[in-house]
Amino acid sequence: MRHVAHAPVSAPRAKPLKRPSQARARFTVQAIYDAFVRIWQADGWERLTTRAVALETGISVGTLYEYFPSKQALLSGYVRHGMDVLLAAIEKQVVQAKDASWQERLHHLLRLTLGIDAPELPYYDARMLALEHQIAELKHHRRVHDEILAAWTTALNACADLPHPPSARTVQTLFHSAFGGRRYVLLVHADDATARAWAVELERQCQLVLSVPSRP
Amino acid sequence: MRHVAHAPVSAPRAKPLKRPSQARARFTVQAIYDAFVRIWQADGWERLTTRAVALETGISVGTLYEYFPSKQALLSGYVRHGMDVLLAAIEKQVVQAKDASWQERLHHLLRLTLGIDAPELPYYDARMLALEHQIAELKHHRRVHDEILAAWTTALNACADLPHPPSARTVQTLFHSAFGGRRYVLLVHADDATARAWAVELERQCQLVLSVPSRP
Amino acid sequence: MRHVAHAPVSAPRAKPLKRPSQARARFTVQAIYDAFVRIWQADGWERLTTRAVALETGISVGTLYEYFPSKQALLSGYVRHGMDVLLAAIEKQVVQAKDASWQERLHHLLRLTLGIDAPELPYYDARMLALEHQIAELKHHRRVHDEILAAWTTALNACADLPHPPSARTVQTLFHSAFGGRRYVLLVHADDATARAWAVELERQCQLVLSVPSRP
Amino acid sequence: MRHVAHAPVSAPRAKPLKRPSQARARFTVQAIYDAFVRIWQADGWERLTTRAVALETGISVGTLYEYFPSKQALLSGYVRHGMDVLLAAIEKQVVQAKDASWQERLHHLLRLTLGIDAPELPYYDARMLALEHQIAELKHHRRVHDEILAAWTTALNACADLPHPPSARTVQTLFHSAFGGRRYVLLVHADDATARAWAVELERQCQLVLSVPSRP
């Protein structure tokens, strides 16, 4: 570990992040996220400094701070962004899927949540894990968790052919196993093969759990 | 500006270290771990600097570096330590348990792995998650993972009354769900109640999976 | 513990830096070199820390690192600077000297190279010796050496009235004697008198060597 | 440049270095010097710490400090040692040389002083240069200088066949050119070839200077 720079402890500035109301602003935010990812993939977490992101985006630090009032905000914003992409994908590919059996819906739900073979989730890889742990605010994690759990619940409720509607706790636990397990798998294994084999087995176990009644 | 040794000015030196070399080293390392945890719990990750740990331990930075050649080594050492405690507990309470049904063994395996209601695992809490992400060396994660997985396998193999011996993949996936899920639960929920409810449901699902044959 | 920028607490800021980017940079670098020398002369090598230089310059460490990415770069930069001054002086006072006899040119060449009675070489004194030994990169030494040697060769080649044109090796050896000898003299003797007497004798010897043919 | 450790500024301890009156002590000092050189050659200047020297010698730091009250004393002692070897070699091979012409004596004087092709001077290489600059005390340099200069004077005075006895200043200047030039050559060029070619030319120039009368 090199010299880890000063991480400011007390809140730096309260100014709310600029609403991307105009098209240009939205465009810039997207460009920032893209630069963010590029640096991340290329140089790893350590080089992901505000200055580097601004430079890579082609704007100045000052401008970056116009959009994100702090580095934390940038991190949160990026995670939010990744989550929004995930939520949209679940809504479209699982909830909206007509004539899909519950097994098929489950399959896609897992595929998306685990980010395996899901090229429509470009930012959603192993590194997200480390990123989230840099976010200090607990509320952020809660919010993200609640939203994805809600998406899972909606998705599984959309399965009319499910023999036994799962309890909220059952869904939550399956989700934790999938989401948390994925994080752990990605931390430990860099290779895709293991991750895929794990996903297959996880799907089997989920099917099994969903095919019996939940505990009352 | 002369080097005045052995004359700490501000350090409280609450625990004078034992002299003899072998026992002393162990004692000091333990003291460092304790200080480590204390700062961690009290001030969070950001304040966990080498200087702070040394000060809290009651030794100087130089001495800390005698035991841990780098901050990374301190982190790895701490994780290792926590894992060793966990492994020992599994061996003793699960593997060595005479006349235990497989359900009972599973129960204790989960209880220990999840660190829920297991006061014998003092260092093993939610924060371990963030800590591990600070460890750069991938090998470290692999090693830890492999050892705990091996312990799980051993523990489940010790269940003579299990109707269908689980495949390696099944065990691994259950383990990932438990270990990773727990991490995620702890990240998201600070309260014990939710964690316990989740643990109960997880145990039910594990029982279910283990009571049917693994996929060939 | 918030980052309060632009609010130096203790730094005197005696010389507010000019704004416009190009001129300012040059100005600041010069200010850094001046501070560098001041500390060097006053406190010696040991106190020549990056922080001290920045403080003395009236800028912050961070700013110093904007101009010099490492301490090594600062050292090299300073040596380079001193050498540039020397090279310019040789070019102007020796090479460009119209109607000068070779003895006169040699005299000024030595005077400048030895830095004796040459107030136009403000940074060029005994301490340069110690400084150069702190520079790790060998290439740096080679480059500096080659440039000054080239200046010597040019200067001596400009002597149309030299009875026997000296061989490259002869010039090189004379240069080494002068440059290296001066360094050694300065290391050993702090007083100017000895240094001057040595310079006079060295000049006599150089004249002698140049007045006979070089070995083929 | 890495973290350069704290170099104590004020004198650490005045205790004079233990006189190697007993055979064992002398032996230990020699062992320390040997270890010193070994580390120096193998790891370079940066790893030449008191701890490393003690370890390599096979003694403890405490014991090292019994023989050398400070690191400075160790450095000075080592340089002294190298110089003593040089002085002894000059005395034996130049001053005591019967029936040697002044050219032969000069040749060996330079050979030894420059440490070129002189395997009897094991410690006397390019690195000595950097070492000497670490010695803060000016008196040390003066003493060393005066002793070697005296040896040169004695050696040249022993040349009965010298056509013109050189003045003290001439000898001193030749010595400075040789000694200082060697230092500079070794700093700039790592290869032996250049150093040898330089030595040949230097010898020619010295012969030339010695073959004419010194300035009155």
Next chain:
DNA sequence: CATGAATGAGTATTCATTCAT
């Protein structure tokens, strides 16, 4: 007497953040 554990001041370097231009 020899040991080597302990000391802690001191160093180079980073980077989130600000605000004058």
Next chain:
DNA sequence: CATGAATGAATACTCATTCAT
């Protein structure tokens, strides 16, 4: 409004030196 130069607190790590055993 965008810029990017300037800030400076904070951090990991070293190593000469001491002295209790």
